[in-house]
Amino acid sequence: MNDRYVPINKGNYSMDSPEREAQFEQNRGEAWSQGYAEYRRSWAENPKQQQVSEWPLLVDIELSSICNLTCPMCYTTTDRFKQSVDMKRMNFDLYKKIIDEIGGHVPAVRLSLRGEPTLNTKFVACIEYAKASGIKEVSTLTHGGKLSGRYMRRVIDAGIDWITISVDGLEDVYDSVRKPLTFSDTLERIKEIKRYKDERGLKRPVIKIQGIWPAIQKDPQRFYDTFSPYVDLIAFNPLIDYLENDDQIEYIESFSCPQQYQRLVICADGLVVKCSNDEHNQELIGDVKKQSVHEVWHSDAMTRVREMHKQSRGFMQSAVCRKCYLPRMTRDDAGQVDGRTFVVKNYTQRIQIIGR
Secondary structure, three states, rough: OOOOOOOOOOOEEOOOOOHHHHHHHHHHHHHHHHHHHHHHHHHHHHHHHHHOOOOOEEEEEEOOOOOOOOOOOOOOHHHHHHHHHOOOEOOHHHHHHHHHHHHOOOOEOOOOOOOOOOHHHHHHHHHHHHHOOOOOOOEEEEOOOOOOOHHHHHHHHHOOEEEEEEEOOOOHHHHHEEEEEOOOOOOOHHHHHHHHHHOOOOOOOEEEEEEEEEOOOHHHHHHHHHHHHOOOOOEEOOOOOOOOOOOOEEEOOOOOOOOOHHEEEOOOOOOOOOOOOOOOOEEEEEOOOOHHHHHHHOOHHHHHHHHHHOOOOOOOOOOHHHHOOOOOOEEEEEEEEEEEEEEEEEEEEOOOOOOO
C-alpha cells in the first residue's frame, strides 16, 4: 500500500514542554537506556516497515476487567460490556504462566486494559514477579484511588517503572466525572507519591497524568499549573466514541494499524483480543490458558489481521476497526500553556461533551 498512514501514538497527547518530555523519556528508560532506545525505535519502525518481531514489544495484561467507578464516558458502564466481557480479576497462576514465558524476551508489560488494575489483590506481587523475571518496563494505567499510604509505598518499592493516573479536570468537574473519588483526595495522593519519591531519591516510577480534553479545555493553564510541580508529564485525550454513539464517521483512507506489530493484548480470563481497542471481545485471536504467547503472536489469526491491514481500506472489513478512533479523521484545534501552543487533534463528527 502506497502512502500508508500508520499512527504510532495517536489519541494521547502531551501538553508539556519539550524539556519536560525529554526528561520524562530519560527517566523512564534510565535503567536500560540502550535497550530502551531500541525498544522505542522498534515501536515506531516495526509498524511502518510491517516487520514482525520474534516476540511482541509489549504485552498488555488485564489484571482486572472490573472497575469500581462509573465514569459517564466509559464503556465499562454499558450493558453491552457487561454482557460481552467476563468481568473478573486475572488468576495469579495464569499471570505467572504468561510472565514465565515472556520474561527475558518481551521488554515491557502493561498491567492494565479495561478495568481498574489495583482491584486485583495481587497487583503488587504482579509487579514484583515481572521485574524479577526480567521485564524491563512495567507500567499501568489507574484512577489512582488506592495509591496512598503503605499501599502506594509497596507499589513503588515493588519496582514499577511508569504509572499513568487518569485525572479528568479540576475540582467540581473531576468530582462529577470520577465520583466517588474527589479531586482534593486525588491531588493529595499525587503529592504524597512525589514526597515519597523525593525522600528516596527516585526518578521512577515516572508519573504521568492524563485527562479527557473537554474536562480541561476551559482552563488548561490552571490544570497544568496544579499538577506540573508533582508529576513528570501532563497529557490529554480528545474524547473517543467509547459509547458508540457516532453514526457519521470520517476515515483516513490510507490507514494501516500499527498495533499488530507492537503488542499482544491478554484479557483477565486469558482470552487474547487482536488489539487494545477491542473493548467487547469481538475479535478473539487466541487463549493463553491453552496456547503460548509466542504461538498466538505468530498464529494464523494474527497473520490474517496483519494481512487485512495491508489491503487498501482493509480496516473496513473489521467491525472493531470501523468503530476505532485510530482510522478516524481529525481536525487540528489548539490549546495553550505557558505561551506554548499545542495541537488538539479532535475527531471530526465527534461531540466533545462528556457522556455523549
